[in-house]
Amino acid sequence: xxxxxxxxxxxxxxxxxxxxxxxxxxxxxxxxxxxxxxxxxxxxxxxxxxxxxxxxxxxxxxxxxxxxxxxxxxxxxxxxxxxxxxxxxxxxxxxxxxxxxxx
Numbered sequence: 001x002x003x004x005x006x007x008x009x010x011x012x013x014x015x016x017x018x019x020x021x022x023x024x025x026x027x028x029x030x031x032x033x034x035x036x037x038x039x040x041x042x043x044x045x046x047x048x049x050x051x052x053x054x055x056x057x058x059x060x061x062x063x064x065x066x067x068x069x070x071x072x073x074x075x076x077x078x079x080x081x082x083x084x085x086x087x088x089x090x091x092x093x094x095x096x097x098x099x100x101x102x103x
Contacts, residue, residue: 007031008038011077011089013065016057022046025065027077029054038062041080043073071097 008014008028016024023046030039040062042053050072074096081090 007035007059008062008064011080014038014040014062015065016040016042016061017063018061019057021055021057024051027073029080032056035059041076043076 008031010028010030012028014026014028016022016026021042024042025044026040026042028038029041032038037056037058040055040057042051042055045051074093078090078093081087081093
């Protein structure tokens with residue numbers, strides 16, 4: 001399997017490979033201090049069913065996710081952007097919503 005040379009960034013969507021969670025998808029929360037792995041928020045199981053969990057996983061067990069992000073996942077990321085006070089990320093994410101929210 002080809003190893004990813006460029007590290008993932010916060011918010012990148014990934015798919016788990018080479019573990020018993022193979023096929024689960026989620027997004028990067030943090031890079032581990034030793035730069036050998038990531039803290040990942042898992043949002044979907046192998047069948048695409050919504051789940052929630054946080055795991056620490058080695059970088060070689062992750063690949064970029066090629067599946068489309070659904071609205072629920074976008075809303076979760078928007079919440080994360082708000083919690084981290086990341087205005088630019090918040091704006092990028094809200095632009096991806098299927099319809100504008102009325103405030």
